[in-house]
Amino acid sequence: MEADLEEHRRRVTDAKARLAGYEPRLGEAFPLQGELDGKLFQLADIEADLAGTEGVVLEIHPARPRAAAA
Numbered sequence: 001m002e003a004d005l006e007e008h009r010r011r012v013t014d015a016k017a018r019l020a021g022y023e024p025r026l027g028e029a030f031p032l033q034g035e036l037d038g039k040l041f042q043l044a045d046i047e048a049d050l051a052g053t054e055g056v057v058l059e060i061h062p063a064r065p066r067a068a069a070a
Helices: 002-025 033-060
Strands: none
Touching: none
16 A cells, blocks of 8 residues: 555656646747648548548449448
8 A cells, every 4th residue: 555655656756747847848839840730631531532432332243232342
């Protein structure tokens, strides 16, 4: 029981130290925002392609069960 209590105290101390390191960065711009935006755009393209492909497969085989189409 004492070991558990000590572990929790250590975790609280570590969390407070991490929080102190994050606080000065609040409100700053994310340095890789441009790259992140590009990746989000790529992901949206991929999802749109997948959604379009699924529709084509279902149109070609309308009676085919969805699980089997994948």
